[in-house]
Amino acid sequence: MNFQHTEDRRMLADSLNRFMAEQYGFDVRDRIARSEEGYSRDMWRRFCELGIVGAFFDESAGGFGGDGFDIAVVFEALGRGLVVEPFLDALIVGRALAYAGNDRQREIVAKMIDGAAIAAFAHDEPGSHYELARVTARAARRGDGWVLNGAKGVVRQGEHADVLLVSARTSSGEHDQAGISLFVVPREAKGVHVRGYRMIDGGRAAEVLLEDVTLDADTLVGDEGAGFGTLEQAVGYGLVALASEAVGAMDVAKEHTLEYLRTRKQFGVPIGTFQALQHRMADVLLEIEQARSAAINAAAAVGGAGVERERALSAAKYSIGRIGARVAEESIQLHGGIGMTWELALSHYAKRLVMIDHQLGDEDHHLARYIELGRAPAA
Structure with missing residues (x-):
């Protein structure tokens, strides 16, 4: 290919x-x-x-x-x-x-x-533990429309979005894939309460509380109770995006660290000439290339379907989470104390790499998912 x-x-x-x-x-x-x-x-x-x-x-x-x-x-x-x-x-x-x-x-x-x-994606809930099918928010029919109740967490730019894409359960139990429906909810709709806060890696997110939010019939996205398949499709592309974003951030962290090793001197010579630091940096470079390969594999697989697609996506997200944390840690340590300072751009790249791991499922979640999918028959 x-x-x-x-x-x-x-x-x-x-x-x-x-x-x-x-x-x-x-x-x-x-x-x-x-x-x-x-x-x-x-x-x-x-x-x-x-x-x-x-x-x-x-x-x-x-x-x-x-x-x-x-x-x-x-x-x-x-x-x-x-x-x-x-x-x-x-x-x-x-x-x-x-x-x-x-x-x-x-x-x-x-x-x-x-x-x-x-638009903002309002799907995660307190206690959902990254499980895509774990939805406790409820939507009930009222006349020709719907009434939504529930809570959503970590909705990025939830304060300023024009519309929210909200998942809510219209049937079945809170862990079932069946029975999840999606709704387009105007942020200014009556009963939508938004509490914003600052994110550690920059920008803002919000907690969203839905109290008797009344919606028209045409706010339902797709068929009633069939939202999980749509979520899986859309979130899969989100995983590709996060993997690729992480690779871009890793490349910059690598460039900044290499430049520091070439210019920072101890005992009259650049610290990049010290063999121990060279070995650590070589390991980082190899890990970044592995992350790049995982991201490429995910981008190639996302247009497919079934178990192979989902395993490739989880493999990439697991790799990005593990490698991103290592790149962040090594880059900061190789910079010494200055690596932690707000004024240095590197510290912000390190924070972003750590936080990417926690979006759409962390490395532990995706490792477990990868193993579970390996036990499932190929679609």
Whole structure:
């Protein structure tokens, strides 16, 4: 299989990297990440003008990409820039609506592509432990519509999103794959209570409480009770995005650490000449290449289906979690005490690598999932 990027993908990556180098340097990113909003609506629109969100979808959804490698190219670049704008949620929500949404819901995808709308993925719940099918929020029919009740946690940019994609159970038990339904919920809808807070790796997230939220019938995404398949499809692309973002962040952490080893001197010589440090750095470089291979494998598999797809995705997320933590630790230690300081960009890359492990399932969760899927018959 040819893993070389097409010319269109290379051009998109070059445009994105150039834009971030000129307009989204670390000082700008740090100011945005620490702002009251936790992101920049203006930057969101400017990124979208480059075609970033359009690369997430195929032509039928109004985009020009949609392949796993289209997404990988974009998120690797976003990882290099530590971008805090909510592109992961745009990808997951957009893929879900493109996959199962009605015409009105697919208009939201078009608005995100244009930079005119922001959507947030409201699925995780307190105590869900990353289990995709563990949903306790409830949706009940009322007349021609629905009433939602429940709580969602760590909803990134939940304070500022125009709409939320909310999972709720319409039947079956709280651990069952069957009976999960998805709804498009306006953030300003009556009964939606949002409490925002700052994230340790930059930006903001929110706890969302749903109290008797009344919705129209056409807010249901796809068929009633059939939301798990849509979630699995959309979250799979999110895992590819996170793996690729982590690779981009690792590359920058590597570059900063190598530069420090070449310039920091002890006993009159660069510390990079010390054999012990050379061995540690060589191990880091090998681990990063393994992470890159896992991300490539996930991007190649995400367009498939069944057990092979899910195992490749979990393998990549496990690898990224384990390797990301090691790269973060080694980069900081090789920098010495300065590696922990807020003023040094490296410390922010290290925090982001650690936090990526906790999005959409950490390494322990995905290792267990990989083993469990290995026991299942191939689809």
